[in-house]
Amino acid sequence: MTEVEVEVEPGEAGFDAKRLHRLGDHLDKYVDEGHLPGVNVLVSREGKIVYRHMYGQRDMERALPVEADTIYRFYSMTKPITSVAIMQLYERGAFQLKDPISNWIPSFAQSQVFVGGDAENPQTREASRAISIHDLLTHTSGLTYFFHMAHVVDEMYRRAGFDWTTSPGDLESQCDILASLPLLFDPGTEWNYSYSTDVLGRLIEVMSGMSLDAYFKRNIFEPLGMVDTDFSVPSEKQERFASCYYPNGEARQVALLDDAQRSRYLHEPPAFSGGGGLVSTLADYHLFTQALRNGGSLDGQRIVGRKTLDFMTSNHLPGGVDLTEYGRPLFSETAYDGVGFGLGFSVVIDPAKAKVLCQKGEYAWGGAASTAFWIDPVEDLTVIFLTQLLPSSTHPIRPEMKTLVYQALE
Known part of the structure; x- marks a missing residue:
């Protein structure tokens, strides 16, 4: 699966289509102002894709556009896969x-x-x-x-x-x-x-008794049909690989950090990092998130039990506290206020304390190059956002996206 196209109109899935398009308009501004190289976003509800948006470039030096099958560094979005x-x-x-x-x-x-x-x-x-x-x-x-x-x-x-x-x-x-x-x-x-x-x-x-890459392939990638997810980019897919950028100077204009055609990801790494080593595509990660959204299975292939996943996406911090109360105030791929932590996922426990439009029980994670996903079991909503700008703390894209998605619900 490389193509990810809209399967149902927003209005049929409980969205106001005009309001939902605010999401793409907002993200495009980051690209037009030189703060992101490109964006690739998917919104699904009840297991059906209701919104797709691509804009900008995957490789600014070669003027190559973002495409449906663009391959990205997923960094810490590897962690939920390792946890499963x-x-x-x-x-x-x-x-x-x-x-x-x-x-x-x-x-x-x-x-x-x-x-x-x-x-x-x-x-x-x-x-x-x-x-x-x-x-x-x-x-x-x-x-x-x-x-x-x-x-x-x-x-x-x-x-x-x-x-x-x-x-x-x-x-x-x-x-x-x-x-x-x-x-x-x-x-x-x-x-x-x-x-x-x-x-x-x-x-x-x-x-x-298996290498981590072989275990992933046999037990997660092959059952779900994730054909473009690995710890390196093979030569035949190199053209699809995105370059990675960083915010340069006070203006935070994107500048090249890792050239897609010279990247270390073009070679097998000395160690398979379960914390941040995978490259993948929007289509592949959509398969993974849909398996999670569906209680651990997709198209008859179960990768984890329903009760196990419920357990993983519950807050495991002692006394039900949030990360502000239990965590050190350092960088991570989540906000701290009103957010707990399960087994490999952040978990929203108090939207009012988070001061972000979101849903209690929503679970999520992100990657260092500003990628992110979340799954909302209550609204039956899944969102994936991909770009390549490191670090992910550069712009407040994640809370902004939550506002822009939830405000569009009818």
């Missing part, structure tokens, strides 16, 4: 969520927590308990990311070789290095966006 994959193994009895990850990755058996010092001479103490699989799924493991630039441990990650373009060795080696670095906090005591989902990817490999 590990829960498939949970459904097969491979583990319990409380199990320590050291059962499969022994280097995590003696986790230490940072208490003082600097990156060269950190002071640590033994963690109060072991990191569990549930901690990884909920980002409460105590791990972090190199790009937070907020803590000594973040610096230690950078010194260990973690950055945007390189990583230290294969996935097994990376996990052993992560295990050797101190945690930010005791597992289960705070929320912090981190390499947790990459470690989940390694757990999938160990438990299944």
Whole structure:
């Protein structure tokens, strides 16, 4: 499936068509003003596509337009796929969520927590308990990311070789290095966006006996017909690949960051990143989100159980609190106010506190290059937005899109 076309008119699906077109008009302004290279958006309701919009370019240097089959860097929109994959193994009895990850990755058996010092001479103490699989799924493991630039441990990650373009060795080696670095906090005591989902990817490999890419293909991509989703772009698809951009200077005009024809994504990576390594298309991710919207199955192919998915898209933060109360005020692919976190997804728990037009129970995630999706089970609504501008915090596109979609409902 490469084509994604409107299947039902907006008015037949409970939308005011004129008001819904405000969405494309608004996004086009970002492109016309030089703030985004191009946009690609899909809105579906009750399993039918009601709105499609493409505008701008996938490769500004070569004047190549955004097309239905354009291939994008999905970055952290890989995480929901990895989370579903590990829960498939949970459904097969491979583990319990409380199990320590050291059962499969022994280097995590003696986790230490940072208490003082600097990156060269950190002071640590033994963690109060072991990191569990549930901690990884909920980002409460105590791990972090190199790009937070907020803590000594973040610096230690950078010194260990973690950055945007390189990583230290294969996935097994990376996990052993992560295990050797101190945690930010005791597992289960705070929320912090981190390499947790990459470690989940390694757990999938160990438990299944398969490489992460092979596991994804057999258990998710092939059953759903996701033919353009992988950890690299093959040569025959290179022409379809989008370049990635960044906001340059105070005017935040787009400038080339990663040339599609010279990108590292044209080669197989040294490690398969379950936290942010996939490239994909609008059509492929639409298949994945429709399987989620349909309770875990699509066209007779079930990738996860209905009850399991309900469990994953519930708020798992202790006491039902939101990320503001439990998380560190650092970058992630979600807002914090009124938003909880499940097993691989953000979950809206209080729209009024979020101060964004949205729906309680809506679950979502996004990627570093400003991509995003959300699923609203109440309104039976799915939205996917694709572009390539890093970082995703550059513009308030996600809350703006929610306003523009929900205001169009009859």
